[in-house]
Amino acid sequence: MKNIDVLRNEAMHFSNLNSNQVSKLKIIGKGTDANVYRINKNLLLKLYKLPQSNIKSSNDEIIKTDKPQKFINTFKFQSRCYNEEGLRLGYKDLIEMANIKQEKINLTYLPLAPCYIDNSFRGCILKNCRPNIPIDFFKFLPERKKLIIIQKILMKFKELIANNIYPYDLYNKIDSDHQHNNIIIDFKLxxxxxxxxxxxxxxxxxxxxxxxxxxxxxISCLTLEFLFNQDMIDFFDEPFELKDYYQDFYKGKIDYEDVDKLINTNIEFEYIEEFINKRIKKNRY
Known part of the structure; x- marks a missing residue:
């Protein structure tokens, strides 16, 4: 990882912007709750979707809004993050928490700095990870290489949860138009x-x-989906019978007992690690 202090210092130069500066940035990603803009080769701006004055981006997109709103720390825009008293935090507070936790995180970039636009909190500065190819584009790889990718993901995931950072949105959902867009892979896998x-x-x-x-x-569902090219959508359909599901999709690829454990909503991380290590050992021979 690039020196985090260097990135933080660079990010601070873009932590206070005005609408005109944002209008000159190119939008590179659109989401339900935010749009992402490219600042430079190192940094991105994630701008949360809140009512604001119209901004025209460099690729001629008009962000239409209802009326100005200065603060994000309302209930609607609170995060799933809590302080030691159990109080729910707003996005600005969680970015500050992420900066503190980054000191113990060596394998993953957390948000670098909050971003203010026209003196109002509106988003955050992120590391620009390039190239940013979604993991689904690598489903064609042989299992041996996919296992190596999953093993690396598990290492980074393990470090996050050990520091009470929980990325819980890593698998496909029935109502989602995006597939695994929270994990990207570069050309070195x-x-x-x-x-x-x-x-x-x-x-x-x-x-x-x-x-x-x-x-x-x-992360367990992601493991199954990525290794065996089978979305877990059927798991969420009702009625669901594991034995029928196993017969249709996994028989001959994986033991029934493993599938039974991997789709348990109370699965322990250690079992996922054990499963991957077992598959890696098997693929060596």
Missing amino acids: EPTIIDLDGKSTAYTESFNETYYYDSTFG
């Missing part, structure tokens, strides 16, 4: 977990069992 600032991630001061199991279940 190095994965990166992204979108660690908003509704896809929970930050807490101490261990949280609910978010832990939300996250381990998500």
